[in-house]
Amino acid sequence: MQNRFIDKLGHYVALSEAEVDALTRATSTSRKITTKTDLIREGDRPGPVFVMLEGWAMRYKVLPNGSRQIMAFLMPGDACDLHIGLLAQMDHSIQTITPARVATISRTHMDELLDRYRGIAKAMYIAQLADEGTLRAWIVSMGRRSSIERVAHLICELFVRARGGDLTSTTFEIPFSQIILADALGMTPVHINRMLRELRTRDIISLRRGSMSVMNPSALASVAGFDENYLHRRARSPA
Amino acid sequence: MQNRFIDKLGHYVALSEAEVDALTRATSTSRKITTKTDLIREGDRPGPVFVMLEGWAMRYKVLPNGSRQIMAFLMPGDACDLHIGLLAQMDHSIQTITPARVATISRTHMDELLDRYRGIAKAMYIAQLADEGTLRAWIVSMGRRSSIERVAHLICELFVRARGGDLTSTTFEIPFSQIILADALGMTPVHINRMLRELRTRDIISLRRGSMSVMNPSALASVAGFDENYLHRRARSPA
DNA sequence: GTCCTTTGTTGATCCTAATCAATAAAATCT
DNA sequence: AGATTTTATTGATTAGGATCAACAAAGGAC
Numbered sequence: 264m265q266n267r268f269i270d271k272l273g274h275y276v277a278l279s280e281a282e283v284d285a286l287t288r289a290t291s292t293s294r295k296i297t298t299k300t301d302l303i304r305e306g307d308r309p310g311p312v313f314v315m316l317e318g319w320a321m322r323y324k325v326l327p328n329g330s331r332q333i334m335a336f337l338m339p340g341d342a343c344d345l346h347i348g349l350l351a352q353m354d355h356s357i358q359t360i361t362p363a364r365v366a367t368i369s370r371t372h373m374d375e376l377l378d379r380y381r382g383i384a385k386a387m388y389i390a391q392l393a394d395e396g397t398l399r400a401w402i403v404s405m406g407r408r409s410s411i412e413r414v415a416h417l418i419c420e421l422f423v424r425a426r427g428g429d430l431t432s433t434t435f436e437i438p439f440s441q442i443i444l445a446d447a448l449g450m451t452p453v454h455i456n457r458m459l460r461e462l463r464t465r466d467i468i469s470l471r472r473g474s475m476s477v478m479n480p481s482a483l484a485s486v487a488g489f490d491e492n493y494l495h496r497r498a499r500s501p502a
Numbered sequence: 503m504q505n506r507f508i509d510k511l512g513h514y515v516a517l518s519e520a521e522v523d524a525l526t527r528a529t530s531t532s533r534k535i536t537t538k539t540d541l542i543r544e545g546d547r548p549g550p551v552f553v554m555l556e557g558w559a560m561r562y563k564v565l566p567n568g569s570r571q572i573m574a575f576l577m578p579g580d581a582c583d584l585h586i587g588l589l590a591q592m593d594h595s596i597q598t599i600t601p602a603r604v605a606t607i608s609r610t611h612m613d614e615l616l617d618r619y620r621g622i623a624k625a626m627y628i629a630q631l632a633d634e635g636t637l638r639a640w641i642v643s644m645g646r647r648s649s650i651e652r653v654a655h656l657i658c659e660l661f662v663r664a665r666g667g668d669l670t671s672t673t674f675e676i677p678f679s680q681i682i683l684a685d686a687l688g689m690t691p692v693h694i695n696r697m698l699r700e701l702r703t704r705d706i707i708s709l710r711r712g713s714m715s716v717m718n719p720s721a722l723a724s725v726a727g728f729d730e731n732y733l734h735r736r737a738r739s740p741a
Numbered sequence: 742g743t744c745c746t747t748t749g750t751t752g753a754t755c756c757t758a759a760t761c762a763a764t765a766a767a768a769t770c771t
Numbered sequence: 772a773g774a775t776t777t778t779a780t781t782g783a784t785t786a787g788g789a790t791c792a793a794c795a796a797a798g799g800a801c
Contacts, residue, residue, distance in 0.1 A: 306731075324642055327727060332645040334638040344634065346627040354635045354732040388585040391630075395583065396593045398637035399573040403563055405644035406571040406688025410758065440778065449645025454758055456780060472767060472778070488566060492545075493593035649788070679748065693788055695750060711748070711797060 266290060267340035268314050268366075272386035274496070282380045289376060290314055290366035302357040302365065309347045311367040315339050318363025319438060323446070324355045333447035335397065336360075338425055344394075345373060345387050361438050389495065396493035405449050408488070413448045414458045415487035418468065422477050423491050434469075434476045462486070505529060506579035507553045507605075511625035513735070521621045528615060529553055529605035541596040541604065548586045550606040554578050557602025558677060562685070563594045572686040574636065575599075577664060583633075584612060584626050600677050628734065635732035644688050647727070652687045653697045654726035657707065661716055662730050673708075673715045701725070 269286045272278060278286070293316050296302070302313055305324060320337040334355060337343070343357065348370035359365075368376070377384040397420070404413045422435050441459065445452040459475070462468045467479045467486065477483060508525045511517060517525070532555050535541070541552055544563060554576045561574040561582075573594060576582070582596065587609035598604075607615070616623040636659070643652045661674050680698065684691040698714070701707045706718045706725070716722060 322638070324638070326642070326646055330646045332642045334641045344631060346631060349624060349628050350631055350734055351736050352731065354734070355638060385588060389588050392583060392585060392589055395634060395637065398634065398641065399561070399563070399594060402573045402637065402640050402644065403565070403571040405641065406685075407565055407569045441780095442778070446645075451759055452779080453760080453781090457758090460780085470779090492591065495589055495593070497590050680750095681748070690789055691749080692751090692790080696788090699750085709749095 266316050268316065268342065271340035272383065272390065275389040276382050276386040278382045278386065279380075282382045285376060285380055286383065289368050289372060290316065293364045293366040296359050296363045296365055298359050298362050300359050302359065303353055304356045305353050307353045309350050309353055311369045312342055312345055312347060312373050313337075313357070314342045314366040314368065316364045316366055318365075319360040320357055320363060321360055321443070321447070322355050322357050331446045332449065333443065334401070335394070336421065336447070338421070342368075342387070342390070345377070345391060348373070360443060393493075393495040396495055400493045410448070410450055410454060411458045411461060412487055413450070414444065414455065415462065415467075415483050416489055417444070417448060418475070418477060419480075419484050419487045419489040419491075420494070422480060422483075423494060423496075434478055435480075436474050436476045438474045440473050505555050507555065507581065510579035511622065511629065514628040515621050515625040517621045517625065518619075521619045524615060524619055525622065528607050528611060529555065532603045532605040535598050535602045535604055537598055537601050539598050541598065542592055543595045544592050546592050548589050548592055550608045551581055551584055551586060551612050552576075552596070553581045553605040553607065555603040555605055557604075558599040559596055559602060560599055560682070560686070561594050561596050570685045571688065572682065573640070574633070575660065575686070577660070581626070581629070584616070584630060587612070599682065632732075632734040635734055639732045649687070649689055649693060650697045650700060651726055652689070653683065653694065654701065654706075654722050655728055656683070656687060657714070657716060658719070658723050658726045658728040658730075659733070661719060661722075662733060662735075673717055674719075675713050675715045677713045679712050 265283060265287055268290055269278070269283060272286065273283070293314075296318070298318075302320065303310065315337045317339055319339075321333045322335040322337070322343075323331055323333045325331050337357070347353075377387065400416075400420070404416050408416060418437065421437055425435060441452050441455045444450075444459075445455045448455070459468065459470060462483070463470055465482065467477075467482045469476045469478055483489075504522060504526055507529055508517070508522060511525065512522070532553075535557070537557075541559065542549065556578055558578075559576040560572045561576070562570055562572045564570050576596070586592075616626065639655075639659070643655050647655060657676065660676055664674060678686075680691050680694045683689075683698075684694045687694070698707065698709060701722070702709055704721065706716070706721045708715045708717055722728075
């Protein structure tokens with residue numbers, strides 16, 4: 264057990280000892296970041312690749328009318344786009360949701376790792392494809408699911424991403440305010456509150472201020488119509 | 503002027519002659535595909551990379567209740583994910599919307615191109631990042647824009663992607679039925695029809711059965727609140 | 742050419758979720 | 772500790788878009 268990032272990549276691909284070492288070195292220096300801190304802002308020239316070692320963050324955008332839309336959550340083990348450095352400017356911002364510990368890998372160092380270690384490259388490409396699948400799944404949710412299904416689906420997704428696909432395990436805490444949830448799902452905090460109340464009444468989740476826990480994962484998956492295939496937790500078997 | 507794929511990559515990165523040659527060879531054999539044909543289906547093991555040379559296609563998913571959500575449009579020059587072959591199974595389907603001509607590049611050939619030609623690799627990574635930006639922009643639209651804004655925003659996006667960023671150019675035809683539009687924007691065909699009527703009444707677009715044309719791009723952009731930065735049409739300048 | 746299916750169009754009604762509003766309860770600040 | 776801000780909660784009302792329905796028009800199939 265190294266760190267959450269190496270764990271996650273190692274889940275996709277069996278990494279060699281040299282690869283684990285290289286990743287360990289690449290993420291050995293990290294910064295503590297306080298909550299609600301922008302790691303990078305829309306319009307900025309992209310810098311290094313960020314790796315979340317502890318804590319949560321979100322990708323988001325604020326529209327001219329002031330409303331905010333969250334487009335992704337980053338949890339421990341997640342990295343932002345590996346080739347991000349190729350872009351002229353960021354099209355969105357990234358901000359911490361909780362206190363966090365973040366490692367950075369420079370663009371040249373990242374390129375070197377991808378070049379030199381096939382296992383790392385493969386694992387990171389799979390991670391990127393899984394992230395894209397997640398974006399598509401959010402589009403499906405926003406377009407074709409009711410509000411309570413959307414809420415349940417997002418919670419399921421986070422649960423599976425954090426727990427490694429085990430929907431049967433015990434409770435799991437998500438450190439989101441209802442405002443965060445609203446801005447991720449394209450709803451109002453008032454309506455989120457009502458949908459959460461409904462799930463709580465059915466003993467599917469429990470709520471504390473600023474966080475919630477899953478009590479009954481299978482009931483939650485049933486409300487959501489959750490199918491986890493888009494998270495691609497099983498890599499392709501060797502042809 | 504080779505084909506739309508090479509044009510598009512060449513827009514991101516100045517390709518060497520050898521790179522253009524390699525891409526020309528890689529896309530020299532192509533198939534004609536009739537409209538409404540699945541190129542690949544959800545659950546399938548991913549095959550080669552598809553390159554759209556002519557015609558349009560869409561990524562979509564059908565939910566258990568029968569409703570469909572479209573998550574992306576592919577137009578001439580677009581390719582599906584370059585590392586798609588790494589996944590165990592597709593999490594969505596891809597289907598042609600019009601008659602199309604499609605080239606395929608095998609996984610091993612793709613890897614070879616990325617390995618050998620830095621310009622191709624860079625251009626394709628930028629294209630992939632732009633696709634991700636597009637997915638995020640769709641999430642923003644679905645979450646935080648009104649229905650008429652959503653319609654206008656999608657048309658703007660397609661216009662800019664097809665025209666190379668020139669929002670001032672003349673009319674441009676989009677070969678979508680209103681049903682396609684509805685399934686892309688998470689709305690009903692009835693409501694799409696009303697929003698299109700509104701745009702038509704204002705002389706912003708014109709409609710024919712099965713397609714529409716943009717008459718007044720700047721008025722359209724104004725309705726949409728369109729900011730094209732997410733399409734990343736300008737690559738990073740050399741540091 | 743005729744039949745049949747798909748797509749487009751409009752009107753009437755309903756319902757989900759937004760908005761408006763007021764209060765409570767934490768959390769953060771100084 | 773007290774003041775201020777943020778977050779959660781509930782009720783009342785409104786509105787945007789869905790649903791239901793009916794028909795027209797175009798395109799494909801045979």
